Amino acid sequence: MIPDEWPLSEATTDRLFALASKGLLLTILIWALFPIYWMVFNSFRTRFEIVGGDPSFTETSLHYQNYIDMWSRVDLIEYFMNSLIIASVTTVIALCIACLGGYAFSRYRFPGRRYVGASLIGTQLIPGILILLPMFMLFRTFHDTVGVQLINTYQGIIFVYTTFAVPFAIWMLRGFFDTIPASLEEAARVDGCTRFQALVRIVLPLAAPGIAATGMFVFLVAFNEVLFASVMARGDVTPLSIGMQQFMERDQNYWGEMMAASTVATVPILLLFVLFQKPIVKGLTEGGVKQ
Amino acid sequence: MARAFTRLHERVTDGGIGRYLPLYNRLDEKHQYAYKLLFPALAMMFVVHVIPVVWGATISVMGVNSNYIADWTSAPFVGLEHYAFVMDPTTTIGSRYWYSISRTVLWSVGVLVGTYVLGLTAALLLNQEFKGSFFVRTLLLLPWIAPAIVTLNVWRMMFLSESGIINHALMSVGLIDEPVFWLLGDQALWSMTIAHVWLQFPWVMIMLYAGLQSIPQQLYEAAAIDGAGRWGKFRYVTLPQLKPVSGVVVLLMLLWTMIDFTTPYVMFGGSPPSSVEVTMVYIYNFSFRAFAFGRGAAMSVGLFVVAMVLATIYYRRFIRSDLEEEDQ
Numbered sequence: 001m002i003p004d005e006w007p008l009s010e011a012t013t014d015r016l017f018a019l020a021s022k023g024l025l026l027t028i029l030i031w032a033l034f035p036i037y038w039m040v041f042n043s044f045r046t047r048f049e050i051v052g053g054d055p056s057f058t059e060t061s062l063h064y065q066n067y068i069d070m071w072s073r074v075d076l077i078e079y080f081m082n083s084l085i086i087a088s089v090t091t092v093i094a095l096c097i098a099c100l101g102g103y104a105f106s107r108y109r110f111p112g113r114r115y116v117g118a119s120l121i122g123t124q125l126i127p128g129i130l131i132l133l134p135m136f137m138l139f140r141t142f143h144d145t146v147g148v149q150l151i152n153t154y155q156g157i158i159f160v161y162t163t164f165a166v167p168f169a170i171w172m173l174r175g176f177f178d179t180i181p182a183s184l185e186e187a188a189r190v191d192g193c194t195r196f197q198a199l200v201r202i203v204l205p206l207a208a209p210g211i212a213a214t215g216m217f218v219f220l221v222a223f224n225e226v227l228f229a230s231v232m233a234r235g236d237v238t239p240l241s242i243g244m245q246q247f248m249e250r251d252q253n254y255w256g257e258m259m260a261a262s263t264v265a266t267v268p269i270l271l272l273f274v275l276f277q278k279p280i281v282k283g284l285t286e287g288g289v290k291q
Numbered sequence: 292m293a294r295a296f297t298r299l300h301e302r303v304t305d306g307g308i309g310r311y312l313p314l315y316n317r318l319d320e321k322h323q324y325a326y327k328l329l330f331p332a333l334a335m336m337f338v339v340h341v342i343p344v345v346w347g348a349t350i351s352v353m354g355v356n357s358n359y360i361a362d363w364t365s366a367p368f369v370g371l372e373h374y375a376f377v378m379d380p381t382t383t384i385g386s387r388y389w390y391s392i393s394r395t396v397l398w399s400v401g402v403l404v405g406t407y408v409l410g411l412t413a414a415l416l417l418n419q420e421f422k423g424s425f426f427v428r429t430l431l432l433l434p435w436i437a438p439a440i441v442t443l444n445v446w447r448m449m450f451l452s453e454s455g456i457i458n459h460a461l462m463s464v465g466l467i468d469e470p471v472f473w474l475l476g477d478q479a480l481w482s483m484t485i486a487h488v489w490l491q492f493p494w495v496m497i498m499l500y501a502g503l504q505s506i507p508q509q510l511y512e513a514a515a516i517d518g519a520g521r522w523g524k525f526r527y528v529t530l531p532q533l534k535p536v537s538g539v540v541v542l543l544m545l546l547w548t549m550i551d552f553t554t555p556y557v558m559f560g561g562s563p564p565s566s567v568e569v570t571m572v573y574i575y576n577f578s579f580r581a582f583a584f585g586r587g588a589a590m591s592v593g594l595f596v597v598a599m600v601l602a603t604i605y606y607r608r609f610i611r612s613d614l615e616e617e618d619q
Contacts, residue, residue: 101332108325125598130591131343163339227552241440262441
């Protein structure tokens with residue numbers, strides 16, 4: 001009999017392969033989760049434990065003072081509320097607009113569709129720094145002529161963030177709408193629904209996972225933006241992305257308090273994610289950006 | 292919310308946007324409806340993207356500085372002077388500008404390679420069905436879900452040279468003998484790349500995973516009949532099938548990194564080491580500290596053109612053909 005070229009039987013290689021992939025997955029999991037563990041862990045350590053002596057993975061004195069001091073060091077509550085208001089309102093408005101646009105883009109082969117598609121991607125390559133100053137001047141002109149203040153107000157920064165998020169949200173939602181058969185709406189139209197009713201009553205509920213996933217994306221865009229926030233969201237509307245930097249001072253860095261504040265800021269978002277985890281993860285994996 | 296939604300829709304459809312547009316009137320009713328649905332998005336994009344880009348390009352050919360900021364229209368027209376100045380590599384400003392562009396490209400390519408390799412690996416591993424795979428998928432998404440403005444500070448703390456956990460870990464396993472200054476000099480670019488890959492790889496992973504899930508099982512069966520092993524299936528089925536989704540993921544990852552401001556700004560603040568002074572940060576510091584808005588605008592247009600050229604080549608090559616197929 002001719003001996004097998006491969007010294008191991010197929011069953012053995014399969015088992016080795018499975019073992020290797022489990023190991024690799026575990027490594028990636030540790031790499032993904034360690035910084036989050038490190039944040040929570042260090043929020044319970046004293047200044048000395050963090051910057052002095054030997055760093056340790058587990059040693060902590062369960063020093064909860066950080067969670068008390070951080071509120072007085074910076075106006076944390078205010079910044080955090082500002083960020084939440086800006087990001088949630090942006091998410092709601094952007095989803096409304098992007099649902100309409102994404103639906104049109106998915107269902108209708110209108111003339112100029114290709115150009116609309118290209119311009120949706122095109123907006124993604126405009127450097128924020130190029131439009132920052134013109135936007136600032138535009139807002140000031142708007143204030144001088146119409147009388148509505150947009151600089152350093154919620155409405156101004158929400159307007160900007162909404163527009164930043166809408167093009168990609170349309171692109172994402174269009175992928176989800178593509179997966180819903182058009183025959184459902186046609187049936188609804190035969191039953192006497194208007195086009196718009198068919199969209200709201202039939203299509204949107206079916207696209208709920210996709211909408212949840214897109215909403216998460218929009219929320220993160222608005223929550224993490226720094227450039228425009230640093231110029232046109234100061235004063236009363238300063239968001240966390242700017243306010244957080246105040247834990248860093250020239251001579252002293254309040255790492256422990258910063259980590260405590262970071263933990264407090266992360267928890268509600270993780271809770272939100274866990275709450276909507278099923279639709280979001282389902283939505284993200286079932287459609288979205290197809291091509 | 293539902294009522295506001297309906298009202299928005301009515302406002303748009305009853306507004307008679309077509310009254311003033313002859314081209315629009317020539318569309319049939321169905322396609323007019325499509326444009327009505329797209330109208331709010333297109334109008335906002337016009338105000339926040341088109342007008343400011345044109346405005347920015349205008350500023351770049353005018354001598355706008357702090358004297359003219361209140362009344363920029365009276366600033367003198369200087370033509371392409373700013374462009375010639377900021378792109379002249381013999382001056383300090385020009386050479387730093389080119390250096391920042393090279394840093395941006397290096398950073399973007401590093402992030403692209405890192406996120407794609409890591410994202411694809413994770414997606415392939417998740418794609419083998421196993422118990423608890425949904426849970427693992429959720430956990431792997433956390434770096435992307437946790438706010439970047441928070442986690443980037445964690446990375447900065449981990450990269451500290453004296454007390455950072457990364458130096459400590461590397462020294463205890465003997466890979467380095469003395470602390471590395473991760474946040475200074477050339478190493479800073481590595482640190483920033485690693486932190487940004489950590490932030491973004493879940494997005495690439497989940498997009499590629501979605502792509503993997505849509506590959507028909509029959510293709511693998513057919514490949515197995517043809518005698519393909521694991522590598523053969525990956526090479527001749529998985530990779531080609533992933534091409535459309537990879538096309539978009541790669542393009543967006545590249546563009547988003549090139550114009551990202553959050554990561555360098557949160558990790559290194561207002562005065563970063565020169566190795567991580569990417570173009571976005573350089574222009575920001577340059578135009579808002581020196582009030583040289585005209586020159587800053589010229590630099591921004593330069594960055595925009597670099598991004599546009601890259602994207603156009605890429606779009607023609609990978610994405611447009613898919614949209615054209617759909618049109619037919």
